[in-house]
């Protein structure tokens with residue numbers, strides 16, 4: 001039996017050249033003290049492989065057409081054997097991939113591993129990060145339920161405000177002027193053909209670069225990178241103390257990768273995939289468009305910055321971050337690698353984590369989308385129970401102003417806080433604004449009755465500092 005396997009392997013290996021091809025990469029030397037810190041890259045690859053396998057399995061039953069996507073996904077979730085589990089795997093696999101990319105970037109950054117000669121390892125990695133995020137965003141729409149559809153509408157609406165290219169970008173995202181079958185086809189093609197092809201290509205390049213330049217040696221304080229001598233010293237050290245990647249280095253990758261898969265499986269079983277809500281219906285605004293957690297922080301940024309600069313921030317901030325990340329290794333390709341000699345690098349990582357973390361919490365809490373559950377304002381806030389002010393407050397609720405505007409912290413946050421609106425706007429400013437809308441404010445000129453408008457404006461005129469209406473009326 002053993003003989004048989006040996007012969008078969010020998011035959012295959014001779015014809016295919018497997019050990020010639022894989023041998024050198026498995027046996028290549030890695031620094032002896034490259035330990036647990038180095039597992040995140042392979043873990044990202046493991047998560048990606050989980051995504052490819054579960055994604056293909058999902059595509060077996062999923063029909064990317066606007067009339068069937070929702071039903072086929074419901075079928076996968078509720079009826080197909082293991083379908084529920086499969087969707088869970090794909091969802092937590094995505095989360096794992098994002099987390100691992102983040103950890104991998106933080107580690108290579110802290111270790112100064114992006115410096116000479118590994119600049120391109122880093123830059124291809126930055127592109128892979130971008131592709132990963134695009135996968136997350138496009139994947140969400142494929143759920144084709146209310147929330148998914150509205151997130152894309154919000155994204156397109158926001159993209160539309162980018163100066164110069166906004167209109168083009170919005171219609172590129174939607175595949176037309178409104179969300180529909182064309183949007184879905186487009187997202188499907190991007191999600192299953194275009195970006196995966198890029199990811200495969202760049203993972204290949206990335207791994208080739210890892211082999212070409214070797215795994216970075218753990219940094220030592222007081223041992224800066226000098227391009228003139230680095231390669232020679234690296235290889236000398238490697239030949240003196242290095243260990244073969246297989247099995248001395250690889251077992252940690254295997255252990256961590258297996259733990260990651262177990263984690264994904266457990267989450268998929270215990271929590272399951274995100275629920276599918278109602279099918280998308282453009283006439284129902286009762287959705288709470290928020291992206292999956294890995295993009296939530298970015299939507300929070302857009303929600304929190306003043307609308308006047310939103311269009312610029314939206315495109316410039318990611319472009320700037322992208323360019324800085326992409327060029328980081330070229331700007332700092334020499335010098336000290338150890339974090340104790342680059343304390344700012346620790347600050348950068350901590351600040352990024354803190355910033356994304358707090359924005360994430362903000363995104364989870366404060367809706368940038370209208371708040372559809374807003375209750376009518378209580379009399380204590382309105383300051384009157386009858387008369388024009390009270391009627392105006394009622395109109396403020398009934399006409400959904402309150403869904404987008406806050407009054408004393410009640411209502412929605414889509415538009416400006418109107419608690420003290422009359423301190424900054426005159427009566428005619430307010431009327432013009434309500435009649436004409438503008439930016440993200442709908443125009444009410446055609447829908448409000450003259451009496452309603454009058455009451456509404458009377459109510460808003462009571463909204464000023466110091467003039468608490470409670471003391472005026474009654």
Ligand code: HEC
Nearest residue numbers: 307399400401404414415416430433434438439440441444
């Ligand atoms: C879909 C959300 C939405 C609804 C509904 C809405 N608004 Fe607005 N409103 C906004 C946004 C967004 C702005 C800011 C627009 C801008 O930047 O020019 C705004 C601006 C305003 C302003 C100017 C505030 C300032 O400080 O400049 C007033 C006043 C106002 N809205 C009143 C109303 C009233 C009254 C209603 C109900 C009849 C209403 N809004 C309904 C989103 C909304």
